[in-house]
Amino acid sequence: MEDFRVGQGFDAHRLVEGRKLILAGVTIPHPRGLLGHSDADVLAHAVMDAILGALALGDIGAHFPPNDPAYQDADSMALLGRVAAMAKAQGWRVRQADATVIAEAPRLLPYVQAMRENLARVLAADLDRVSVKATTTEGMGFAGRGEGIAAMAVVALAPLAR
Numbered sequence: 001m002e003d004f005r006v007g008q009g010f011d012a013h014r015l016v017e018g019r020k021l022i023l024a025g026v027t028i029p030h031p032r033g034l035l036g037h038s039d040a041d042v043l044a045h046a047v048m049d050a051i052l053g054a055l056a057l058g059d060i061g062a063h064f065p066p067n068d069p070a071y072q073d074a075d076s077m078a079l080l081g082r083v084a085a086m087a088k089a090q091g092w093r094v095r096q097a098d099a100t101v102i103a104e105a106p107r108l109l110p111y112v113q114a115m116r117e118n119l120a121r122v123l124a125a126d127l128d129r130v131s132v133k134a135t136t137t138e139g140m141g142f143a144g145r146g147e148g149i150a151a152m153a154v155v156a157l158a159p160l161a162r
């Protein structure tokens, strides 16, 4: 059986006024956005952590420290591209990614296709192997109260073709 790697990632950011809501590089119209040192793209961050986990390379904070001014308002999809390049440098490619965004609002379905396309492009993965799902928690917990948005992701890596 071909060698492979699997990784999982989780992230959450607080929703506040005066910030853009950006998920997988897609700016989504909403009165509030996610708070963070970077653009706080919670979906990109979960996928980054999943890839880093598959590589056993630690987590996003170790590679892109939140107190480093270099990452102030950073484009998280560009950082995701750097993580994908780390995988490639170690001989791996993203074979599949599946992610879930947990948000009470806004309704994300109209933006799912654009998120998938952005992720597939940055990961150099086939679009039909990149999945983004959206769910609520039916009003329960921090996501349900609209205090923040969370994301989970799983990735599978396969060896680069030699």
Ligand SMILES: [Zn+2]
Pocket (backbone or CB within 6 Å): 011, 012, 013, 036, 040, 041, 042, 045
């Ligand atoms: Zn984050």
